[in-house]
Amino acid sequence: MTPVISVQNLNYIYNVGLPNEVRAVENVSFDIGHGELIGLIGHTGSGKSTLVQHLNGLLKPSSGDVLLDGKSIFESKSTIHEAKFKVGLCFQYPEYQLFEETVEKDIAFGPTNMKLDKEEIVRRVVKAASFVGLKPEHMKKSPFELSGGEKRRAAIAGVMAMEPQVLILDEPTAGLDPNGRDKILNMVKLYRDTTGCTVILVSHSMEDVAKTCDKVLVMNKGCVEMFGKTDDVFCRYEELSSMGLNVPQVSRIFSLLKKGGLNVNTEVFTVEAGVNELLKILKR
Amino acid sequence: MVKDITIGQYFPSDSIIHRLDPRVKIVLTLVLIVCIFICKNIPSLLAFVLITALLVLVSKVPLKMVLKSIKPIAIVILFTSLLNIFYIRGGTVFFEWKFIHITSKGLFTALFMAARVICLVVISSLLTYTTTPTMLTDAIERLLSPLKIFKIPVHTLSMMMTLALRFIPVLIDEIDRITNAQKARGADFETGGLIKKAQAMIPIIVPLFISSIKHAYELADAMDCRCYTDGSGRTRMKQMKTKASDYAALFVSLVFVTALILCNYAPFITGLTFFNTVI
Amino acid sequence: MAESVIKFNNVTFTYNAEENDIPALNNVSFGVNKGEFLAVLGHNGSGKSTAAKMMNALLIPDSGEVIVDGMNTAESENTLNIRKKVGMVFQNPDNQLVATIVEDDVAFGPENLGLAPEEIRKRVDFALKAVGMYELKDREPHNLSGGQKQRVAIAGAIAMQTDCIVMDEPTAMLDPSGRAEVMNTIKMLKDELGITVILITHYMDEAVKADRVIVMNNGEIIMDDTPKNVFSQVEIIKNLGLDVPQATELAYRLNKSGLNIDYSVLNEEECAQAILRFAGVKR
Numbered sequence: 001m002t003p004v005i006s007v008q009n010l011n012y013i014y015n016v017g018l019p020n021e022v023r024a025v026e027n028v029s030f031d032i033g034h035g036e037l038i039g040l041i042g043h044t045g046s047g048k049s050t051l052v053q054h055l056n057g058l059l060k061p062s063s064g065d066v067l068l069d070g071k072s073i074f075e076s077k078s079t080i081h082e083a084k085f086k087v088g089l090c091f092q093y094p095e096y097q098l099f100e101e102t103v104e105k106d107i108a109f110g111p112t113n114m115k116l117d118k119e120e121i122v123r124r125v126v127k128a129a130s131f132v133g134l135k136p137e138h139m140k141k142s143p144f145e146l147s148g149g150e151k152r153r154a155a156i157a158g159v160m161a162m163e164p165q166v167l168i169l170d171e172p173t174a175g176l177d178p179n180g181r182d183k184i185l186n187m188v189k190l191y192r193d194t195t196g197c198t199v200i201l202v203s204h205s206m207e208d209v210a211k212t213c214d215k216v217l218v219m220n221k222g223c224v225e226m227f228g229k230t231d232d233v234f235c236r237y238e239e240l241s242s243m244g245l246n247v248p249q250v251s252r253i254f255s256l257l258k259k260g261g262l263n264v265n266t267e268v269f270t271v272e273a274g275v276n277e278l279l280k281i282l283k284r
Numbered sequence: 285m286v287k288d289i290t291i292g293q294y295f296p297s298d299s300i301i302h303r304l305d306p307r308v309k310i311v312l313t314l315v316l317i318v319c320i321f322i323c324k325n326i327p328s329l330l331a332f333v334l335i336t337a338l339l340v341l342v343s344k345v346p347l348k349m350v351l352k353s354i355k356p357i358a359i360v361i362l363f364t365s366l367l368n369i370f371y372i373r374g375g376t377v378f379f380e381w382k383f384i385h386i387t388s389k390g391l392f393t394a395l396f397m398a399a400r401v402i403c404l405v406v407i408s409s410l411l412t413y414t415t416t417p418t419m420l421t422d423a424i425e426r427l428l429s430p431l432k433i434f435k436i437p438v439h440t441l442s443m444m445m446t447l448a449l450r451f452i453p454v455l456i457d458e459i460d461r462i463t464n465a466q467k468a469r470g471a472d473f474e475t476g477g478l479i480k481k482a483q484a485m486i487p488i489i490v491p492l493f494i495s496s497i498k499h500a501y502e503l504a505d506a507m508d509c510r511c512y513t514d515g516s517g518r519t520r521m522k523q524m525k526t527k528a529s530d531y532a533a534l535f536v537s538l539v540f541v542t543a544l545i546l547c548n549y550a551p552f553i554t555g556l557t558f559f560n561t562v563i
Numbered sequence: 564m565a566e567s568v569i570k571f572n573n574v575t576f577t578y579n580a581e582e583n584d585i586p587a588l589n590n591v592s593f594g595v596n597k598g599e600f601l602a603v604l605g606h607n608g609s610g611k612s613t614a615a616k617m618m619n620a621l622l623i624p625d626s627g628e629v630i631v632d633g634m635n636t637a638e639s640e641n642t643l644n645i646r647k648k649v650g651m652v653f654q655n656p657d658n659q660l661v662a663t664i665v666e667d668d669v670a671f672g673p674e675n676l677g678l679a680p681e682e683i684r685k686r687v688d689f690a691l692k693a694v695g696m697y698e699l700k701d702r703e704p705h706n707l708s709g710g711q712k713q714r715v716a717i718a719g720a721i722a723m724q725t726d727c728i729v730m731d732e733p734t735a736m737l738d739p740s741g742r743a744e745v746m747n748t749i750k751m752l753k754d755e756l757g758i759t760v761i762l763i764t765h766y767m768d769e770a771v772k773a774d775r776v777i778v779m780n781n782g783e784i785i786m787d788d789t790p791k792n793v794f795s796q797v798e799i800i801k802n803l804g805l806d807v808p809q810a811t812e813l814a815y816r817l818n819k820s821g822l823n824i825d826y827s828v829l830n831e832e833e834c835a836q837a838i839l840r841f842a843g844v845k846r
Contacts, residue, residue, distance in 0.1 A: 044708070044738045058464060081470070089468040096458075097465035099490035109487070113470030144494065148607055158469060175735045177606040177765040179804035204739050207809070246739050249809035249831055256835035262842050271809050275816045282822055282842060294664070296701045417663040450663045453705040499658050505621055506659035509651040510672040510719060511643055521670040521683040 002070040003031035004165055004198050005055060005087070010064035012050055024050040026222040028064075032166070032200070037192045039209030039230070040202045042219030043244045048202055049092075051219065052168050055200075057083035069165075085114050088164030092171040094155035098143040103134065103154050106143050110162040128161035129154075131191055133183065149180035153187070160191065166198040167191070173208060185212050207248045210234060210269035218243070235267040250274045295413040299344040300529065302414045306423035308530040312537055313411045319541055320400045324548050329399055335540065336403045345413045353409035354402055361398050368394035417449040422520060439515035451499065455492070462491050567594030568727055568759050569618055569649070573627035576613060580625065587613040589782040590627070595727070600753045600760045602773035602790075606804045610782035611763045615731045618761065619649040632726070647676065650720025652730040656712035656737075657704075665707070665715055666691065666700040672723040683722075690721035693756065694748055710741030717748055727759040728752060734766065746772065767794065767806045771829050778803065795827040810834035 012025040025047045032038060042048045053059040054066055057073045057080040065072050073083040088110075091097070100106035107128055111121045129139060132153035138146065143154055156172060169188065173181040189212055192199045203209050209216055209230070216233040218226040220243045226233045234240070237247050237255065254268045254277075264281060268274045301309070316335075323329045340350055354361075368390055375388030412420065425442035432438055463473070466487045473484050576588040588610045595601055605611040616622040617629045620636040632648050634641040650672075653659050662668040669690055673683040691697040694714040704712055713733050720728045730749070734742040746769060752758040762769060770776050776793045778786040780803050786793050794800060794807045797815040801807065807815070814826035814834050824841045828834040 043740060053464070056468060058467060081472075084468055084470045091461065091465045091468065094465060096462060096491050096495060097469070097487075099487045109466075109471075110469040113472070162469070177804065178767075178806045179606050244740060250813060252831045253810060253813065253834050253838075256831055257838060260835060260839045262839060271812050271816065274809075274813050275820070278813075278817055278838065279820055279822075282817070282838075283820075294703070416667065418667040446662065450661065450704070453703075454657050457705075502653060502655060502658035503661070505616075506651070506653060507661060508621065509619055509646055510661075510723065511646050511675040512671070513643075513675070517677045518674050519677050519680060519683065520674055521667070521680055521687060523680050 001034070003067075004034050004069060005032040006067040006070070007031075007051075007054070008065045008067065010051070010054060010066065011062045012047075012054065012059060013062045016062070023222050025054070025061075028222075028224050030217065030224055030227050032198060035192070035196045035198060037189070037199045037212065037214050038201065039213035039216045040200055040219065041204070041206060041209055041216060041245060043204070046219040046243075047222040048219045049170060052089060052170060052200065052202060055083075055166070055168060056087035056089045057081075058089065085110075085162050086164055087166045087168065088159040088162050089168045090156050090159040090170065090172065092174055094159070094172075095143075095148070095151035097155055097158070098151060101142060102140050103129075103143050103146070104139040106154065107158045107161050110158055114162060124161045124163060125157075128157040131160055132157045132187055149176060149183065152176065152180070153184070156184075156187075164197070166200065168200040168202065170202040171204065172201070173203070173205070181208070188212060206234070206240070206245060206269075210248055218245075230269070231267055234269045237266075293349075293409075293412060294416050295345045295349060297344045297414075299342055299414065301339065301343040301410070303529070304414075304533060305524050305526045305530045306415050306419045307427055307524060308526065308533060309411055309415060310420075310423055310427060312533060313407055315537055315541060316407050317404060319544055320403050322541075322544050322548055323396075323400075328544050328547050329396060331544070332403060333399055336406055339410060340406065343410055343414050345410065349413065350406055350409065354405055357401065357405060361401055365394040365398050368397060418446060419522060419524075421446045421449070422522070423524065426524065439518075443515065447503070454499070455496065458492060458495060459488065462488050566597055567630075568597050568632055569595040569761075570630040571614070571617070571627070572630070574614075574617060574624040574629060575626045576617070576622060576624050578613075586625075586782050588617070588624075591782070591784055592627075593777060593784060593787060595759060595761060596775075597726075598753070598757055598759055599774045600749065600762070600772070602762045602764060602770035602776045603779060604764060604767065604770045604776055604793075604805060605779035606765055609779040611779045612731050613782075614779070615651075615729050615761070615763045618727075618729050619651055620645050621651075647723060648725055649727045649729060650723055650725035652713065652716045652720060652728060652733050654732040654735050656709050656716060659716050659719075660704045660712060663703055664700075665696065665702050665704060668704065668715060669718045669722050672719055676723070686722040686724065687718075690718040693721055693751065694718045708741060709737045710744035713737065713741070713745050714748055717745075717752070721752075721756065721758075725758070727761065729761045729763070731763045732765070733762070734764065734769065742766075742769075765805065767800075767808060771808055778805070790829055791827050794829060797826070814838070 007028055007030050010025055010028045014022040014024055028051065040048050040052070050059065054061055060074060065074065068083060068086055073079050098106050100109065104125060107125045108121050111124050134150065134154060134157060138150065143151060146154060156169065160167065172184050176184065185208055188199060188201060191197070201209065201213060213230055215228065216230050217224060218233060218240065225243065226236065234251065237251055240247055248269050250271055251269055254264055254266045254274065257264050258266050265277055268277055320332065323332050340347070369386055370384045370390070372390035372393050373385050373387050377385060377387050379386040421442040425438055428438045471484060471487055473481070476484070571591050571593050574588050574591045575586055577583055577586045591614065603611045603614060613622060617624060617636065618631065620642045623637050629636045631645045634645055636645055660668045661671050666687055669687045670683050673686050688697065691700050694717055696711065696714050696718060699707065699711065704715065707715070717728065734745050737745065749760050749762065752760055762773065764770060771790050771794065773790060776786070776788065776790050777784055778793060785803065786796070794811045797807050797812060808829055810828050810831050810833065811826060814824050814828050814837055817824045818826045822841060825837045828837050
């Protein structure tokens with residue numbers, strides 16, 4: 001089966017030829033399959049934001065290519081334009097993009113730009129709003145009357161309503177309290193499970209990624225350092241630490257237990273898994 | 285495009301020009317700008333260009349940065365120069381074809397215009413390259429302080445200027461971010477006529493406006509917290525003292541200005557009128 | 564009992580009182596001790612930011628009173644003196660830096676106090692060195708990282724020689740390395756300069772480092788205790804929509820599954836030790 005997104009030898013250089021030239025993305029290649037929920041992690045400046053802006057054609061690579069369903073998105077102006085709708089990109093702090101008089105109209109902005117007919121737009125808006133948990137009484141309100149968490153979700157709905165094949169969320173939980181964060185993460189999972197769409201979750205938090213994603217892609221200094229199943233990536237604990245990433249606290253506890261002489265499996269990244277592992281060992 | 289604007293940028297260094305009293309620098313910049321328009325013959329223009337080049341050299345600001353300040357207006361200069369060359373008639377004719385006439389007068393006008401505009405831009409960006417925005421606004425406040433007699437709120441105006449300079453880069457980043465977010469939702473800023481293009485700006489302008497108001501409210505709170513009242517009783521960490529070097533700079537420029545005036549307007553220096561062009 | 568620098572006595576406050584009857588703060592009383600590091604924890608809308616703004620007279624109680632170093636915040640002639648005592652650092656690093664050069668920004672507060680230029684210079688240099696930003700004193704704020712901007716904002720408060728610094732979610736907009744920078748700076752404020760720090764946050768991993776934690780919900784104080792005692796109440800904290808450290812949660816859930824493990828643990832070392840102790844007992 002063709003991967004939904006295939007990145008091939010992608011390079012992106014800022015300020016070409018100047019003394020402050022930066023290689024933001026260096027020779028990156030990977031494939032993403034249909035319906036995968038992928039966590040993209042890396043510290044600030046690792047190139048992850050630059051990378052995702054290539055996936056919907058917002059940035060043009062210095063060299064290399066991005067294939068969407070086997071076809072290059074940089075073929076022509078129209079394919080670049082189409083890519084915006086096929087790969088929905090929701091930026092960090094997306095509430096800054098709200099501008100319409102009502103929540104409803106704001107969510108409809110993307111679908112309207114796709115030149116869909118009226119009924120289809122209405123259907124998509126209603127569907128997207130229900131995914132993010134906005135109630136009908138929210139829809140006629142001005143987006144600026146919503147609470148912080150609701151604004152965030154309305155903005156995400158605006159991208160979902162384009163019904164992209166691939167949804168990319170850049171730090172969707174930044175600045176939210178634990179409640180707001182859990183709501184968004186559950187929503188992301190539910191969205192993938194019901195629509196079967198591919199989702200890429202860009203995050204600083206390895207704990208959030210551990211809880212949510214099937215696969216993890218780790219960026220460091222513009223390169224892909226690791227890409228694989230969540231378990232396989234997170235057990236390379238020491239390497240991740242040295243890249244300035246914070247490994248989940250449970251994982252650190254388990255490596256301390258191992259050092260302390262308790263014979264535990266150290267591939268534990270969530271509290272849930274940790275409880276199960278220890279019960280197995282200690283209850284005997 | 286917006287990121288090319290260099291006005292208000294500061295280049296840290298410790299040249300003689302950096303150390304001049306900012307008030308003196310502002311006055312001298314104004315004087316030099318007036319001088320550009322006094323120059324009406326080639327020797328004085330050459331002298332002026334030389335002085336400008338000398339100032340750049342002494343300021344230790346890299347040539348690259350100075351050139352960057354000319355970049356945004358380079359096309360305008362080129363275009364008007366070409367117009368001048370092709371259309372102005374007078375003096376010796378070098379080339380003629382249909383409606384195009386290249387004449388000595390056209391060439392001179394183009395040369396003068398280009399040299400003047402470039403000098404103007406270089407000198408004014410030199411002021412901002414060598415003076416921190418805080419010093420600049422402080423100096424303006426002090427230079428304008430006599431206006432307080434007429435109840436003009438000089439301090440408030442200069443505070444507003446400081447804040448504007450502080451927030452220009454913040455807002456530029458914000459415009460970038462909002463534009464990208466709306467592009468990702470399929471917004472089209474390129475096609476269509478003028479009205480359609482203006483309409484396409486709404487999704488950028490509304491969020492920008494809202495976040496600016498938010499910036500303003502939070503900034504007001506932050507300033508309150510730091511005991512800002514109305515500027516009365518405020519002192520400054522960086523004092524402005526007019527030193528010997530400042531007087532020297534003033535004196536040198538006075539000599540220079542006098543020389544320029546003499547060689548442009550004094551009929552008795554007949555040797556130089558030979559170069560005069562009729563502008 | 565140590566003396567209180569800031570004291571809340573039965574404070575109630577409602578935003579837009581005419582059209583709104585849900586108070587943001589409801590009969591809140593507590594004191595902040597001199598030299599302590601107090602964390603105020605709560606989810607969005609719990610009233611924690613409102614409490615912060617009460618501490619230096621940005622907001623005035625509808626009823627009850629806030630006393631800062633013996634001064635009532637409701638009396639407007641006290642306002643300036645209170646703000647000299649209590650500095651504030653906000654969430655958005657961009658909206659609190661006023662000047663276009665780092666050192667000029669730090670000088671802004673002392674300049675407003677009308678100090679002599681040499682004194683201002685001394686304080687600015689001291690403050691910038693304290694937060695480790697002296698090398699970058701000639702930079703423009705927009706070229707700094709989020710963590711660096713917050714350190715400049717903290718330096719601005721140090722230069723005012725405040726006794727107390729209130730930080731209203733200073734790390735909410737920062738990445739992990741920026742958050743670590745701010746937390747290290749807080750430790751320095753407390754340990755080296757003896758400044759009282761009040762940190763408003765919804766990150767439990769920051770509250771864990773405090774001397775004392777106040778948990779707020781719906782404008783009321785639910786808990787006021789040491790981090791250990793607060794976070795071992797795992798159920799209550801989770802029901803409030805807050806996190807407990809994974810270490811505490813792990814030990815707690817093992818305990819509830821019938822293993823006699825002490826769950827008043829806050830970090831990975833304590834947790835690992837508690838589990839190892841239990842395993843040792845069992846063997």
